[in-house]
Amino acid sequence: MEKVVIDGVELYLCEPDRVTMSWVGQEELITQVLASWLVIGEDDMPLSPRLVGRPGVGKTTLAYHAGRTLGRPVYLFQATMDTRPEDLIVTPVISDQGKIRYMASPVVSAMLRGGIAVIDEGNRMSEKSWASLAPLLDSRRYVESIVAGIKIKADPEFRFCTTMNDDASTFELPEYIHSRLQPQIQIDFPERDEELLILKSNLPFADEEILLYVVDFLQAAHEADERYSVRDGINIARYALKRLAGQKGRVSPGGRGTGMIGRLKEAASMILDASASEYFSRLVDEVEREE
Ligand SMILES: Nc1ncnc2c1ncn2[C@@H]1O[C@H](COP(=O)(O)OP(=O)(O)OP(=O)(O)O)[C@@H](O)[C@H]1O
């Protein structure tokens, strides 16, 4: 475990995240994140964007992918309502010799390594926790650890972003925090072509036919302003494919019972609800009417 010494205090760094999240389509959104992070002159400083959008539209994927694009270590920190200020900075643990060991959080590890810190679902943690990051997110670019009694400065390469969900279990953050988490980058549902590419990249082993049904389902749902996201589509296809793989004998492609459509309907009603599965019936009705 790598350690650094700051004002005589040893800090143990944690390892960055290496996951297989890769963003597909909507290139403009990556450009917006990278532009926020750019430093264009001596007195300039990077911005710390917040990525917002409905559940499952790809906020976490975009944040991680944009960070990896810079070729620097990316640290994901999952915020919860129990996140304490020190969890974001330095926590003490007892080492095997009974001594206190100071562990840098993912945010501080990113600050010291010149990496990217992503606070995922940032508005699930309270103002009190955000307040400990306030100096990091303005021109001071440092945090203070009360437990270790030190001030930690961010490397010039350090970058920050957060994702935010808007649902019932989130905090309303005060203006002084919001103003440090700018600009706001809005992620909307993708267009049909891009949504199909996302499905293909997440399910490379699936037949195109099933993915075409799922993308039609998702597009119809977006049109009707349903909350169903590409994540739901991926899960529906994944489960339907597993059901079909377990079936013996030939599978009739359009069959409503144990065929592909039947399995998609079943998956949609289990993963979402009965009205979601009705979308698949309607899609098949349309296809049959056209034939
Ligand atoms: N543009 C995209 N490219 C690749 N995969 C995507 C894209 N958009 C969504 N996904 C896929 O959809 C799923 C959900 O994405 P992700 O977890 O990033 O969404 P989120 O907005 O962070 O959701 P939540 O609000 O629940 O945190 C993942 O499986 C991800 O791979």
Ligand SMILES: [Mg+2]
């Ligand atoms: Mg997320």
